[in-house]
Amino acid sequence: MSAVVIAGILVIALNAYVLLGGADFGGGVWDLLARGPRKGAQREFVAHAIGPVWEANHVWLILVLVLLFTCFPAAFTRLAVTLNLPLTGVLLGIVLRGSAFAFRGYGGDRDVVQRRWGRVFAIASLVTPILLGVTVGAIASGQLGEGGSGKGEGYFASYVATWLTPFTVCVGLFTLACFAFLAAVYLTLEVPAGPLREDFRARALAAGLVVILLAGLSLLLAQSGAPRMEAGLTLSRWAVSFHVATGAAAVTALTALWTRRFALARIAAAAQVSLIVWGWAWSQYPYVVPPDLTIAASASPRATLRLVLGALVVGAAVLFPSLFYLFRVFKSSDAVRNASS
Amino acid sequence: MSDLVAARLQMGMSLAFHIVFAVIGIAMPVLMVVAEQRWQRTREPVYLDLARRWARGTAILFAVGAVSGTVLSFELGLLWPGFMRFAGPIIGMPFSLEGFAFFTEAIFLGIYLYGWERVSERAHRCAGIMVALSGALSGIFVVIANAWMNTPTGFDIVDGQAVNVRPLAAMANPATIPQVVHMTLAAYAATGFGVAGIHAALILRGRSAGFHRHALAIALLVGAPTAILLPLSGHYLTTHVARHQPAKFAAMEALFETQARAPMTLGGWPDVEARRTRFGIEVPSLLSWLAHNDPNAVVRGLDSIPRADWPNVPVIHWSFQLMVGLGTYLAVVGVWAVWLLRKKAPLEQRRRFLRAVAIGTPMGFLAIEAGWIVTELGRQPWVIYGVMRTADAVTPVPGQLFRTGVFTLIYVFLAAVVTVLLSRQIIRSPMHTGEHRSPLG
Numbered sequence: 001m002s003a004v005v006i007a008g009i010l011v012i013a014l015n016a017y018v019l020l021g022g023a024d025f026g027g028g029v030w031d032l033l034a035r036g037p038r039k040g041a042q043r044e045f046v047a048h049a050i051g052p053v054w055e056a057n058h059v060w061l062i063l064v065l066v067l068l069f070t071c072f073p074a075a076f077t078r079l080a081v082t083l084n085l086p087l088t089g090v091l092l093g094i095v096l097r098g099s100a101f102a103f104r105g106y107g108g109d110r111d112v113v114q115r116r117w118g119r120v121f122a123i124a125s126l127v128t129p130i131l132l133g134v135t136v137g138a139i140a141s142g143q144l145g146e147g148g149s150g151k152g153e154g155y156f157a158s159y160v161a162t163w164l165t166p167f168t169v170c171v172g173l174f175t176l177a178c179f180a181f182l183a184a185v186y187l188t189l190e191v192p193a194g195p196l197r198e199d200f201r202a203r204a205l206a207a208g209l210v211v212i213l214l215a216g217l218s219l220l221l222a223q224s225g226a227p228r229m230e231a232g233l234t235l236s237r238w239a240v241s242f243h244v245a246t247g248a249a250a251v252t253a254l255t256a257l258w259t260r261r262f263a264l265a266r267i268a269a270a271a272q273v274s275l276i277v278w279g280w281a282w283s284q285y286p287y288v289v290p291p292d293l294t295i296a297a298s299a300s301p302r303a304t305l306r307l308v309l310g311a312l313v314v315g316a317a318v319l320f321p322s323l324f325y326l327f328r329v330f331k332s333s334d335a336v337r338n339a340s341s
Numbered sequence: 342m343s344d345l346v347a348a349r350l351q352m353g354m355s356l357a358f359h360i361v362f363a364v365i366g367i368a369m370p371v372l373m374v375v376a377e378q379r380w381q382r383t384r385e386p387v388y389l390d391l392a393r394r395w396a397r398g399t400a401i402l403f404a405v406g407a408v409s410g411t412v413l414s415f416e417l418g419l420l421w422p423g424f425m426r427f428a429g430p431i432i433g434m435p436f437s438l439e440g441f442a443f444f445t446e447a448i449f450l451g452i453y454l455y456g457w458e459r460v461s462e463r464a465h466r467c468a469g470i471m472v473a474l475s476g477a478l479s480g481i482f483v484v485i486a487n488a489w490m491n492t493p494t495g496f497d498i499v500d501g502q503a504v505n506v507r508p509l510a511a512m513a514n515p516a517t518i519p520q521v522v523h524m525t526l527a528a529y530a531a532t533g534f535g536v537a538g539i540h541a542a543l544i545l546r547g548r549s550a551g552f553h554r555h556a557l558a559i560a561l562l563v564g565a566p567t568a569i570l571l572p573l574s575g576h577y578l579t580t581h582v583a584r585h586q587p588a589k590f591a592a593m594e595a596l597f598e599t600q601a602r603a604p605m606t607l608g609g610w611p612d613v614e615a616r617r618t619r620f621g622i623e624v625p626s627l628l629s630w631l632a633h634n635d636p637n638a639v640v641r642g643l644d645s646i647p648r649a650d651w652p653n654v655p656v657i658h659w660s661f662q663l664m665v666g667l668g669t670y671l672a673v674v675g676v677w678a679v680w681l682l683r684k685k686a687p688l689e690q691r692r693r694f695l696r697a698v699a700i701g702t703p704m705g706f707l708a709i710e711a712g713w714i715v716t717e718l719g720r721q722p723w724v725i726y727g728v729m730r731t732a733d734a735v736t737p738v739p740g741q742l743f744r745t746g747v748f749t750l751i752y753v754f755l756a757a758v759v760t761v762l763l764s765r766q767i768i769r770s771p772m773h774t775g776e777h778r779s780p781l782g
Contacts, residue, residue, distance in 0.1 A: 051451075051455055052451040052452070052454070052455035052456070053451055055403070055404065055407055055447040055450065055451060056444065056447040056448045056451055058407065058411070058447070059440065059443055059444040059447050061411070062410075062411060062414055062440050062443065062444075063440045063441075063444070065414050065415065065418075066414065066433065066436045066437050066439075066440045067437065067440075069417065069418060069425050069429040069433055069436070070429050070430065070433025070434065070436060070437050071429075071430075071433070073425055073426045073427075073428075073429030073430055073433070074426060076418055076422075076425060076426075076429065077418060077422035077423075077425055077426040079418070080415075080418030080419050080422050080425070080736070081422050081736060081737060081738055084419055084736065084738040087415060087419060088415075088419060088744060090415075091411070091412055091415045091416075091419075092747070092751070094408055094411055094412075095408045095409070095411075095412060095751060095755075096751075098404055098405075098407060098408035098411075099404060099405050099408055099755055099758070101404070102400060102401050102404030102405070103401070103758055103762060105400070155739060155740070159738055300429065300430035300433070300506070301430055301504075301506045303506050303507060303508060304430040304431070304433065304434065304506055304508050307434055307508050307509065308433070308434065308437055311434065311437050311438055311441070312437075315437075315438070315440075315441035315444075318441065318445060319441060319444055319445065319448075322444075322445055322448045322449065322471075323448060325448075325452070326448045326449075326451055326452060329452055329456055329459050329460055330451070330455065330456075330459070
């Protein structure tokens with residue numbers, strides 16, 4: 001029982017990482033794609049929005065990792081071995097992105113320096129979400145058995161073929177699109193009303209359409225790429241309501257963007273992406289890493305799980321008020337208005 | 342090079358890189374908070390300037406520390422899946438707690454760095470205190486996990502599987518207290534002296550004495566008392582190692598023969614083939630006395646350990662001696678500093694003292710690196726002492742050497758960039774007394 005609860009908390013933490021850390025990655029994408037007469041201002045507001053919160057947002061991923069290896073060590077080691085390469089890529093991306101962002105912020109005002117670090121930051125923001133999505137796609141595909149894919153011997157079959165498929169790449173791009181969509185939607189609320197806000201509104205609308213396209217393509221490719229998940233997402237009893245809810249959220253987000261109700265758009269976009277995370281998690285329940293590692297099969301002894309649950313309760317009691325304070329200081333409408341003035 | 346060696350190299354390098362930033366992340370917030378407190382009490386702009394400059398430096402270092410720490414949490418699995426699979430349930434607990442402490446640290450650092458104009462003065466100072474507290478806590482939790490690798494407790498082994506897992510007993514393993522005390526003090530001493538040394542060097546070069554004098558005083562306030570305590574905590578830890586990790590202790594002291602009235606060997610070249618230490622200065626009975634509080638006590642030498650289980654004796658002996666030497670230097674300078682501070686002597690005019698402090702700039706960090714080499718290499722060939730060999734923990738994925746090469750390049754590059762940026766932030770300080778940027782600039 002406690003294993004299932006902790007698995008649920010893992011998904012919550014992952015969901016938080018997607019909504020918060022994901023948007024920070026997405027901000028990097030818009031830094032890279034900054035265009036037009038307000039290019040500089042776009043970049044400035046991206047940096048401004050990420051600055052105070054990115055390190056806290058990033059810790060959600062560490063929480064996911066730590067919970068995974070403490071509570072589901074068999075699953076953690078399986079992923080670390082079979083997804084060794086893409087996870088190393090994620091790691092490189094995180095290192096370069098984080099340090100480039102700090103270096104840009106504190107590296108002096110010379111344009112050359114700014115641009116060079118900005119470029120590193122933006123490219124790492126583009127590659128890392130794709131690789132994160134690829135690892136998720138690989139997990140969902142149910143190919144990560146003991147000793148690689150089981151399709152053959154050799155390095156490629158064991159450590160590459162499992163995660164490099166049309167389906168996983170599509171999930172990678174889909175993840176990137178989701179992150180960029182979230183970032184653009186959030187940014188409409190962080191910039192002053194006017195042309196800059198229109199810039200991000202246009203970007204949010206475009207990214208939202210790409211998200212829908214790639215969602216459809218992922219589902220199509222899942223038929224051969226991730227049959228178990230595909231079956232869960234199309235055949236099960238709750239599948240219809242899940243799709244209806246996600247579709248409704250997507251339509252609401254786009255409509256709200258179109259009619260410039262940005263606060264509503266933010267809620268709808270966050271709901272849409274969260275539903276996708278939970279849809280994935282739900283479709284592979286009770287597996288942590290299909291095809292064989294279920295929650296029960298990979299869980300730590302009960303003594304560990306109970307203690308971790310206790311620590312989570314105490315930790316949350318410290319964490320949530322602190323997070324609330326952080327976001328109130330920097331993200332409340334007053335704070336944003338002060339910053340824009 | 343085998344994948345095992347490549348993996349060890351990569352892990353060692355990542356740890357050696359991260360520890361510098363982790364240590365600064367623990368201690369720098371204390372310096373910032375002290376400076377800010379003095380600003381709020383005295384309203385002398387120099388203190389606000391200091392707090393802000395230090396905060397900007399900390400922001401860079403913390404970011405690099407955070408990402409290099411993330412690298413480590415991934416690498417635990419990417420390089421050592423065998424270890425994590427066994428140890429995760431037993432010792433994952435302090436890592437989880439560290440996650441929360443680090444979370445708190447990141448949140449309040451965000452408020453501290455970006456909130457100067459957003460929150461009240463009191464809230465800002467409290468945010469700084471939270472950063473300092475949670476930074477110290479996260480360091481403590483990580484050291485607890487390491488202590489468990491040295492003296493594993495909290496589980497039984499049946500058929501190669503860990504059963505009857507007791508995570509709290511694992512956290513309360515024998516090495517926890519001595520290691521935590523020694524490492525936490527070392528973090529403050531190394532950072533305190535690192536900062537003090539930079540400012541001392543700048544005073545010697547004729548930079549504005551007013552600014553740097555205040556910086557020096559605050560840095561010494563943190564660095565000197567902790568440096569004075571370090572020999573005591575080090576002695577406590579060493580006697581603990583003598584009792585619980587005999588192979589590591591024998592290698593540290595280059596003691597090949599088990600003997601009563603064992604001598605302490607200063608310097609010397611441990612000749613592993615001949616099983617004796619050449620050219621060292623031996624102080625009779627001192628080792629027995631230090632290790633067991635009795636000059637006649639028997640001290641276990643390497644001959645009591647199977648040859649295959651010996652760690653690298655010369656490296657460990659020399660690293661240990663280096664750490665003790667550097668630590669002793671800082672402790673002596675620390676006593677000198679406390680004496681001068683108590684006399685309220687004008688530090689900026691004591692050129693000999695300033696030179697001594699300036700020379701000490703890198704010493705604390707070097708001592709920490711040397712100390713961790715002793716801790717980690719001294720445990721080999723075990724990853725969990727007496728329970729799991731490092732060779733059995735390593736990943737089956739081939740090609741580790743390539744990855745090690747890539748990470749080496751990145752670390753070298755990051756270290757270079759950080760050095761350049763910090764020298765801009767801190768060394769380009771006001772040239773003359775009284776020249777400060779506007780208090781809020």
